[in-house]
Amino acid sequence: MNPKYEYEQKETILHVEHLSVAYGNKTIIQNINLEEKNCYRPGKQQGQTIAVVGRSGRGKSTFFKALTGLITPTSGNILIPDFSKEIVNGQQPAKKVAEGDVGFVDQKYTLFRHKTIYQALMFSLRQSPESKEQKHDKIMHHLQQWGLESAKDQYPCELSGGQRQRTALLEQLLSSGYYMVLDEPFSGLDVGNIANVKDAFKLINDSHELNTVIFSTHDIELAVELADSLYVLGYDKSVHNNNVGTLLKHFDLKALGLAWHDSFTSAHLDLVKEIKDIMLRS
Ligand SMILES: Nc1ncnc2c1ncn2[C@@H]1O[C@H](COP(=O)(O)OP(=O)(O)OP(=O)(O)O)[C@@H](O)[C@H]1O
Numbered sequence: 001m002n003p004k005y006e007y008e009q010k011e012t013i014l015h016v017e018h019l020s021v022a023y024g025n026k027t028i029i030q031n032i033n034l035e036e037k038n039c040y041r042p043g044k045q046q047g048q049t050i051a052v053v054g055r056s057g058r059g060k061s062t063f064f065k066a067l068t069g070l071i072t073p074t075s076g077n078i079l080i081p082d083f084s085k086e087i088v089n090g091q092q093p094a095k096k097v098a099e100g101d102v103g104f105v106d107q108k109y110t111l112f113r114h115k116t117i118y119q120a121l122m123f124s125l126r127q128s129p130e131s132k133e134q135k136h137d138k139i140m141h142h143l144q145q146w147g148l149e150s151a152k153d154q155y156p157c158e159l160s161g162g163q164r165q166r167t168a169l170l171e172q173l174l175s176s177g178y179y180m181v182l183d184e185p186f187s188g189l190d191v192g193n194i195a196n197v198k199d200a201f202k203l204i205n206d207s208h209e210l211n212t213v214i215f216s217t218h219d220i221e222l223a224v225e226l227a228d229s230l231y232v233l234g235y236d237k238s239v240h241n242n243n244v245g246t247l248l249k250h251f252d253l254k255a256l257g258l259a260w261h262d263s264f265t266s267a268h269l270d271l272v273k274e275i276k277d278i279m280l281r282s
Contacts, residue, residue, distance in 0.1 A: 007254055009037040011081065011092060013048075013212060014067075014179060019076035021059075021066050027074070029059040029066075029233070029245040036212070036229060039254065047211035049201060050179075051223035054233035055279055059245030060216040063233065064181045067214065069099040080178050100127075103172025103180035107187045109165045111156040117143070117167050118152040124175040142170055146203060161189070162196040169200045179212040180204065186217050194222075201226060220272050220279075221264075228252075228259035232275060234282025249278055 012035055019032040039048055054060050065071040067078060080102070082095035112120050121139045128135065143149045146166050156164060165185075172180050185197050204211045217223050223230055230251045235243050251271065253259040258268055 003042060005254075005257060005260060006042055008040045010040060011038050012036070012079075012094070013038050013081065015077075015079040015094065016067075017077045017079070019063075019066060019078060020074045021062050021071060022074045023062075027242075027244050028062045032063065032076070032233075032247050034231065034247065034250065039228070041260075045206065047179075047205040047207075047213065048229060049205060049227050050212060050214045051227035051230045052214065052216045052233055053218070053220055053223050053230065053275060053279065054216075054245065055282060056218075058234045058282065060233055061183055063245070064104070064183050064214070064216065067097065067179075068102045068104040068181050069097045070104065083177065097178075101176070102178050103176030105168050105172050105180065105182045105185060107184040109168040109185075111164060111168055111171075113156055116153045116155055117148060117159075117163075120167065120171055121174055124171045127175070138174070142174070146170055146200070162193050165189075165193065165197055166200055169197075169204065173204055173207065173211070179214055182213060182215040184216050184218070186219060186222060198226065220275050224253070224258070224268050224272050224275070225264065228254050230275070232278050232282070234279060236282070248282055249275075251275070 014034070014036045016032055016034045020030045021028050036048065036050060039046075052060055052063065062071070066073055069078075078097045079094040080097050081092040083092065085093040112123070115123060118139060121142070122135060125135045125138070130138070140149070143152055148163060148166055148170070151159060151163050156167075159167065186194055189197065201213055204213055230253060231247050232249045233245050234248045236246050236248055239246070256271070258271060261268070
């Protein structure tokens with residue numbers, strides 16, 4: 001195998017078991033199961049990119065709110081590694097995800113109106129045990145890496161769309177010790193800003209091996225281009241006679257040899273078609 005595509009999977013970073021979520025009496029998603037493991041590539045430090053696609057209203061945002069602990073599941077568990085505990089028999093003990101553990105960026109890239117970029121990033125680090133000087137150095141390093149240094153004292157209303165997106169992503173990156181969830185981060189963006197967000201994904205992934213990005217999109221080509229693991233969420237008409245979202249299919253693009261390519265091949269296009277066919281039936 002080309003060494004560029006070699007990888008090894010190790011410890012579990014996210015385990016979703018029999019997850020169901022209802023609003024009142026209405027079940028929105030049901031029996032969602034998935035397990036994602038940390039992936040190591042020779043000579044690289046890299047997080048993963050996981051895409052969730054599905055037709056409108058199938059429950060992607062609901063699933064994401066559960067993944068970030070913003071809503072409580074009706075049943076089932078979302079487990080993440082508990083880094084406060086010692087490793088037992090080679091395994092990091094797991095804990096249930098709680099609000100604040102995981103970064104969440106909504107499609108509007110919401111920012112604090114009354115904080116400058118620098119103040120907002122300092123606020124993101126409020127739980128960190130680091131000293132003020134260490135926090136300052138960390139923020140300045142990231143601002144420089146993300147091309148935001150000159151805008152550090154500006155307020156959200158003074159920022160361009162691209163600067164807002166990068167600030168919102170950076171805020172969550174600094175406050176989260178786990179994966180980050182991005183609900184439709186490419187929605188309504190022009191080609192330039194799509195490229196900016198794609199670059200930001202890379203910066204997040206490369207900053208630490210645990211920095212996994214989980215995102216949803218209606219752009220299936222983009223999902224296949226970026227993801228190394230992809231889930232299709234939709235209605236399984238053969239199982240539920242009412243409309244309840246569940247995971248219909250998982251594509252492990254690493255195992256399929258389709259992850260980390262510089263350009264789209266005919267195999268990528270075939271996968272796009274297969275995903276769209278599943279979605280049309282869901
Ligand atoms: N707070 C809520 N209370 C009641 N029903 C809700 C609530 N939020 C979402 N829903 C319903 O849950 C279903 C799934 O919505 P959700 O936003 O999770 O779907 P989605 O797949 O993200 O859709 P889209 O792709 O259009 O953003 C919809 O029928 C929606 O009306």
